[in-house]
Amino acid sequence: MPTDAAAQSQHAMHHTEVLDSAVAPRFAHRVRFTRGALDTANPALRALFASDPGIAARRAVVVLDAGVAAAQPDLAARLHAYLDAHSGAVPAICEVATVPGGEDAKADTRVADLVVDLVERHRIDRKSFVIAIGGGAVLDAAGYGAAIAHRGVRLVRIPTTVLAQDDAAMGVKNGINRFGKKNFVGAFAVPFAVLCDELLLASLPDAVYRAGFSEAVKIALLKEPAYFARIERDAARIAARDLDAASPVIRRSAELHLRHIVDGGDPFEANEARPLDFGHWAAHRLESMSRHAVSHGDAVALGLLLDCRYSNLRGWLSDAGHARIRACIAALGLPTRHPLLADSGALLAGLEEFREHLGGRLTVTMLRSHAPADGGPEHFSGFEVHELDAGLVARAASELA
Numbered sequence: 228m229p230t231d232a233a234a235q236s237q238h239a240m241h242h243t244e245v246l247d248s249a250v251a252p253r254f255a256h257r258v259r260f261t262r263g264a265l266d267t268a269n270p271a272l273r274a275l276f277a278s279d280p281g282i283a284a285r286r287a288v289v290v291l292d293a294g295v296a297a298a299q300p301d302l303a304a305r306l307h308a309y310l311d312a313h314s315g316a317v318p319a320i321c322e323v324a325t326v327p328g329g330e331d332a333k334a335d336t337r338v339a340d341l342v343v344d345l346v347e348r349h350r351i352d353r354k355s356f357v358i359a360i361g362g363g364a365v366l367d368a369a370g371y372g373a374a375i376a377h378r379g380v381r382l383v384r385i386p387t388t389v390l391a392q393d394d395a396a397m398g399v400k401n402g403i404n405r406f407g408k409k410n411f412v413g414a415f416a417v418p419f420a421v422l423c424d425e426l427l428l429a430s431l432p433d434a435v436y437r438a439g440f441s442e443a444v445k446i447a448l449l450k451e452p453a454y455f456a457r458i459e460r461d462a463a464r465i466a467a468r469d470l471d472a473a474s475p476v477i478r479r480s481a482e483l484h485l486r487h488i489v490d491g492g493d494p495f496e497a498n499e500a501r502p503l504d505f506g507h508w509a510a511h512r513l514e515s516m517s518r519h520a521v522s523h524g525d526a527v528a529l530g531l532l533l534d535c536r537y538s539n540l541r542g543w544l545s546d547a548g549h550a551r552i553r554a555c556i557a558a559l560g561l562p563t564r565h566p567l568l569a570d571s572g573a574l575l576a577g578l579e580e581f582r583e584h585l586g587g588r589l590t591v592t593m594l595r596s597h598a599p600a601d602g603g604p605e606h607f608s609g610f611e612v613h614e615l616d617a618g619l620v621a622r623a624a625s626e627l628a
């Protein structure tokens with residue numbers, strides 16, 4: 228038995244002073260939608276910088292998606308002209324660097340390294356800017372570079388795909404792929420501003436354009452029955468690229484993603500549940516299995532179909548509800564089958580990858596039907612499960628192969 232004195236001295240030696248604190252920084256997340264952002268008469272881009280009294284001394288480097296540069300060859304010149312016309316109220320542009328677009332931008336550290344180099348070469352300080360223009364992949368890779376240079380220089384995102392406008396650019400994270408795994412390296416970082424211009428979408432190939440609506444379907448199913456009904460109603464017009472039908476759907480998706488991130492209480496994803504990743508465990512795996520031949524948006528469409536069929540097989544989602552969701556995804560011109568889904572073993576290996584990426588227990592969102600009392604159309608809600616029945620996943624996947 229230790230004596231009282233010995234116990235006391237041991238206690239003193241092991242004394243731990245506890246300074247634990249909650250860190251709750253506040254960020255402004257500026258998000259704007261406009262048309263014709265680079266028309267010199269449009270004040271939207273200039274207005275992004277209005278909160279900065281030192282703007283006249285700020286500099287910017289621009290990272291431009293090569294796919295956009297090829298499809299809109301006058302874009303860099305128009306950006307120069309805009310910034311020249313508003314000189315003193317916007318940052319001075321030092322260089323426009325064109326980088327590979329699509330998932331290649333996230334394949335290695337080249338784009339992020341280039342951003343770090345540009346920051347050094349042009350003396351971009353932490354109050355100055357990286358302006359990234361492109362699809363979600365270029366925004367993710369350039370955003371990662373901007374987040375690590377000087378531990379974070381200001382990032383302005385100008386998204387140029389449907390998916391980047393209705394989802395990716397709203398996020399407060401960036402990333403690149405490594406070890407054949409999506410977004411293995413990256414950081415949480417709130418952008419300085421996001422400016423969406425629907426006219427920039429005009430040059431998108433049809434498949435890239437349509438792929439972006441899978442994220443709109445995802446968030447509509449989880450958050451807003453009337454919004455899902457609108458997408459169902461207008462799906463054919465959206466697929467035919469009727470902007471009157473598509474623009475409100477893109478904007479609402481962006482807003483619902485933004486609201487979830489800003490008001491959901493977990494912007495940096497510390498919790499186990501990540502409802503915005505509905506349909507994504509299989510989607511990320513399918514992208515990697517296909518070596519990115521399947522785009523993120525297409526993979527999300529297939530991942531949603533898989534998890535909806537699984538929910539249906541488990542008795543959570545009605546046959547009618549399942550049929551409606553399938554029909555909506557098909558009417559949007561999104562894929563409803565892929566041969567790689569025949570390999571359910573390889574697919575299921577993605578579950579552990581997904582769990583590791585989120586941390587903690589496996590948490591996957593599934594869908595449930597609710598029959599309304601008044602006899603109207605049923606609606607849906609997401610809920611979390613912590614294990615999946617491998618046999619039923621294999622059955623659902625084989626039907627989509």
Ligand SMILES: NC(=O)c1ccc[n+]([C@@H]2O[C@H](COP(=O)([O-])OP(=O)(O)OC[C@H]3O[C@@H](n4cnc5c(N)ncnc54)[C@H](O)[C@@H]3O)[C@@H](O)[C@H]2O)c1
Pocket residue numbers: 292293294295298327328329330333361362363364365367387388389390391394395396397398399400401402409427428429430431432435438439522523524
């Ligand atoms: N950070 C986040 O919160 C978040 C959220 C969702 C998705 N993402 C990521 O976004 C990526 C997918 O982004 P995406 O769907 O925008 O596709 P993408 O960035 O892969 O771009 C697809 C293709 O379109 C081209 N392109 C882009 N804009 C164009 C335009 N206006 N005209 C002609 N061509 C154009 C690109 O060069 C590329 O070849 C994935 O890597 C995904 O993981 C990130």
Ligand SMILES: [Zn+2]
Pocket residue numbers: 394442507523527
């Ligand atoms: Zn996604």
